[in-house]
Amino acid sequence: FGYALVRDALPEAARRHIEQDLLLPAADTIRSHRMGIHNIQCWKNSAVGLVGFVTGRDELIREAIDDPERGFRAQIAKGVTEGGLWWEGSLGYHQYTMRALWPLAEAARHAGIDLYTDRYRSLYDAPLALALPNGDPPGFNDNAGRNVVDYGPLYEIAYARWKRPVYGRLVARTKRDSLEALLYGPPEAPLGPMLPTHSTLLRQAGYAVLRSPAMAAAVRFGSYGGGHGHPDVLNIVTYGAGRQGGLDPGSIHYGVPLHREWYRTTIAHNTVCVDGGLQARADGRLEEWKAEGEVTILAASADQAYPGVRLRRRLRLDSTGLEDRFECSSETEHVYDWAFHAPGRLRVVGVQMEPGEALGDANGYQHLKIRLRGRTDADWRAVWTDGAAQLVIRMKGAPGTEVYVGSGPGRDPTTEIDALIVRRRAARTVFEARHEFTRE
Numbered sequence: 001f002g003y004a005l006v007r008d009a010l011p012e013a014a015r016r017h018i019e020q021d022l023l024l025p026a027a028d029t030i031r032s033h034r035m036g037i038h039n040i041q042c043w044k045n046s047a048v049g050l051v052g053f054v055t056g057r058d059e060l061i062r063e064a065i066d067d068p069e070r071g072f073r074a075q076i077a078k079g080v081t082e083g084g085l086w087w088e089g090s091l092g093y094h095q096y097t098m099r100a101l102w103p104l105a106e107a108a109r110h111a112g113i114d115l116y117t118d119r120y121r122s123l124y125d126a127p128l129a130l131a132l133p134n135g136d137p138p139g140f141n142d143n144a145g146r147n148v149v150d151y152g153p154l155y156e157i158a159y160a161r162w163k164r165p166v167y168g169r170l171v172a173r174t175k176r177d178s179l180e181a182l183l184y185g186p187p188e189a190p191l192g193p194m195l196p197t198h199s200t201l202l203r204q205a206g207y208a209v210l211r212s213p214a215m216a217a218a219v220r221f222g223s224y225g226g227g228h229g230h231p232d233v234l235n236i237v238t239y240g241a242g243r244q245g246g247l248d249p250g251s252i253h254y255g256v257p258l259h260r261e262w263y264r265t266t267i268a269h270n271t272v273c274v275d276g277g278l279q280a281r282a283d284g285r286l287e288e289w290k291a292e293g294e295v296t297i298l299a300a301s302a303d304q305a306y307p308g309v310r311l312r313r314r315l316r317l318d319s320t321g322l323e324d325r326f327e328c329s330s331e332t333e334h335v336y337d338w339a340f341h342a343p344g345r346l347r348v349v350g351v352q353m354e355p356g357e358a359l360g361d362a363n364g365y366q367h368l369k370i371r372l373r374g375r376t377d378a379d380w381r382a383v384w385t386d387g388a389a390q391l392v393i394r395m396k397g398a399p400g401t402e403v404y405v406g407s408g409p410g411r412d413p414t415t416e417i418d419a420l421i422v423r424r425r426a427a428r429t430v431f432e433a434r435h436e437f438t439r440e
Contacts, residue, residue, distance in 0.1 A: 084122030092143025144250030240437025265364030344386030
């Protein structure tokens, strides 16, 4: 863009030098490595396409936009799932892809090529559909992503092109001091709510957010997510009383051993781990979805996460809290660990607790620091206190229930958060819980 602004003011020799000795060789280097439907290929397309526009090379423009395997149109058609989420299932990589696409779309628009389709627009809808009440993403898979307000500059362009009021309302909450605001933003943006208050389902991507006045619960039930997926099907994240409750750890730098040893393990997530192992790279399946008024019901299952084991989770959210029923069934006995990680200090009520010890030395268990353990057949509850907010999980009793309190790495690996592990040894068991948020 910068070169296009000054190109006509430069001498012919300077233009030739910049284009022949810098831009075109750079485009050739980028073209030598092609990646198919991928977030990085979106950046490559924009780089090659913009060189094509500024140098008048139509073949570069056609390749960047119309290549059937990797061009802009192919990325939108094949990489954007129903509901708008980028296929890798990570809001961080979703936002990264949004940043990559718009320069080519804008350059094409100025050349009379309209790439601003409804499917492209849906990329801007998905982060809003999946946002927690404070605008943060749930954090599923690698690269948890950032608060939707942090991407205000991208929504300046989206609002200018599609005129959707919700984009303008998001823009109005930002500082509006970006280059995009200067170039594309209107002098004033509309005020009002920017996030949905109703429950949302992204069926193809396998994500949903259940919402009520009491709280929100995001659930990952479907597609594994390719190379950036985590072994955590049926994982949930919760938010209420102005605080996040159930937390997905997200990811850290991929080369750090802790990323593989903790962040990509099943026990690090709010789901069930079987026999201390990792879930397979398996998809889940939606069985039920019903959203009427303040009541939302979701049920999903996973039959391939562990050999010979069927996992099924049913959530019912109403104006008071979340009912959570997690069924585990097999023909043979297994060790089922129901895990939940949340900020704040955790205490257990209704179980006699004593000093605990490590539950394992692999698959993430080596990073769980167990402080306390107990055993009960009766009903009990777990309470996390985080400032003035409390998350209460009421657990229905079952014979032989083992309760463990400990901590593990959080989003910031230097800061641990408290973890609850509920263990049962059986062929079949049902973990029945109710999640409620309160303020002290």
